[in-house]
Amino acid sequence: MRVAERTRPDGGKAAAVTAGTSLPSTTQAGGRRRRSVNREGLEAGKRSTRTLLWILLAAAMVLYGFPFLYLLFTSFKTPIDTIAVPPTILPKEWTLENYANALGRNGVLASFINSAQTAVISTVLSLVLAVPAAYGITRYKTPSGRVFIMAALVTRMVPPVAIGIPLATMMASVGLADTPIALSIAHTTISLPLSIWLMSSFFEAVPRDLEEAATVDGCSRLGALWRVVIPVVSGGIAVTAIFAFLASWNEFLFALLMTAIRSQTTPVVIANFQTQFGLDWGSMTALAAVYSIPVILLTLLLQRKIVAGMTLGAVKG
Amino acid sequence: MSTRKTITRFAVVGGLCTAVALAATGCGAGGPSSTGSAASSTVNVLVEAGGHAELTGVAEQCKKDTGVTANFVELPYDGMFNRLSSEFSSGNVSFDVAALDSVWLPSFKDAVQPIDELFTDEAKKDIFPALVKEANVDGHFIGMPAWTNAEIILYRKDLFEDPKNKADFKAKYGYELAAPTTWKQYQEISAFFTKDGMYGTDVKGAVETEWLAHVLQAGSPMVLDADGKVIVDNAAHKEALDFYTSLSKSAPSGAAQVDWAAAQNLFNQGKTAMTRFWAHAYRQIPKDSPVAGKVGAAAMIGGSAGVAGVPGPWYLSVPKATKNTEAAKKFIKCAYDYNNLGIESSLGLAARISAFEKYQDKPGYESFKPLIETLNGKATATRPSTAKWQQIVDTVLVPTLQKAVAGGDSAALLADAKKQIEDLLK
Known part of the structure; x- marks a missing residue:
């Protein structure tokens, strides 16, 4: 009782x-x-x-x-409304003129295509390099691996402008000036360290027993990685992909230094609305609003994967 | 195994996207190659985003006359210097013609070709004297002015013509209310209109050009004398700075942060009765602005040395590294020949005196006469020819001005500025 x-x-x-x-x-x-x-x-x-x-x-x-x-x-305000003193939050009069101006500008569509090309290539490059690097570092835990993962952060410690100009010069000297591939490689230098660190934390969260069980069932080490580990960390890969994509999609400085007619991306075109002779707030905000739509859609599309990835990292240990 | 399917799907889609992107990467979506090939009839023209419109008409005409096609590479002003430095230093340029801000000419003098043959006697007569002088660096002309600008006075015509204002002003100051021509008039008119939530003028603490125009009006060269000696602490600099800061009581607060954009906004919103501003702004007043159609233009005010302004020209130059020199020079010749086409662009500026004169009496171009008068002012002069100029502006002149408009002691600030500039030039 x-x-x-x-x-x-x-x-x-x-x-x-x-x-x-x-x-x-x-x-x-x-x-x-x-x-x-x-x-x-x-x-x-x-x-x-x-x-x-x-x-x-x-x-x-x-x-x-x-x-x-x-x-x-x-982006919906009239020109005089955009520069109101003091500023107002809501437009006094709603207009679509800014969108017509921004989207009607020469080179805007091409810049969107360039941004997409660059971001996709940079994301794929980052994942292709970061996933095996992070897996090797977390699973083999060698001293050189630890040095490597710390060294990967060095590029994040240097101001981008310090490597931007040498990178632009190098790309020009190998005949890649003003191409999306050159910009993608430059963007990969930004996203790769973060991708390796992110993927490392996701791989850490995967119990070794899973791989061992797969090996017992006849999988090779690579087979276990491809058939067992990668599906488990797919949420983490989605998170890493989003970060890499965003880093490239929104990057400005390298794009400014390395692109011209062929491969100019939209952030540079947006900045072009600020000139020495004035600032076209309306058109600038309209183009920025349109430019943010793909990122919002992508994030919504991968929302479940992102949440899964984040919780995967949270339960390790 | 649905997760595996998802991953496989991602991999396939990602792979396809990459393949498509890589396939398209060879040329990018923006058009043809940006590195001009030798003896090509296409030139790539690097231009600040605001100046693109100025050269569009020229490009069309040039294609008709000479067969030279121009592709424009637009860049924001803030990034252009870095980009130019990067490409010039690599010796591998992506453009055949560059539109250079006047302050950059000394920095890039070794990277651009002389274009002396384009500066004929006739051309030299038709370009403002200060610009002819500035374009000549170390004995060679290295840039053809494409358009120029200068600060003039923009004022609220409706307020100046209001009978009550006219009567009140005359009763108070003893002379007719009209566009100011002297420092004293500018001070008094500014004070008169500072009432009922409105201000007589603005004070721009975040930009240095206006104070330097007053230095010229006070009879001194700007910052450096002809021998390169730092004179920023002389009497004229102090007199100009004291005049500049004296206007703070007739201007909105926070002068230290007011730059060109903020001052233009204040005027276009009807918050200030007058502004000293670049002439192009006259034609850029928004149609829905409360001041649209109510603005008058006058030449820049004068000090003891008379009317003076600091010209703001842009020059077209040919990089030494281009493989397309001949077509590049043809384009620059077109830009000179059809200089007046820039006036009909959204920016509405030119560099040739004859181009401005052609339009000065036409409706909508009332700012041109004051602009011509200011550019021809006997004390008007270009900025000192030193490669360190931008550094002097950013690290010394603007901070000095900001401290001065915030109430700092002008003599002490200028003495300190002199020391800093001397250190920079060592």
């Missing part, structure tokens, strides 16, 4: 309840009331926690979303 002593939400001691014993009806009714009170207390606690979480989430959304919303609203 077990006796449980329960604590009421208000901190007082509840009456002892003896399991399996028939109690007087008043005592049973009292127990039900107390359980009901406990449940209501817990529910109320959950509700207030949930409300607090929603408030925090809403605040975070406003904090992160406001700059984008302001950009979006500005």
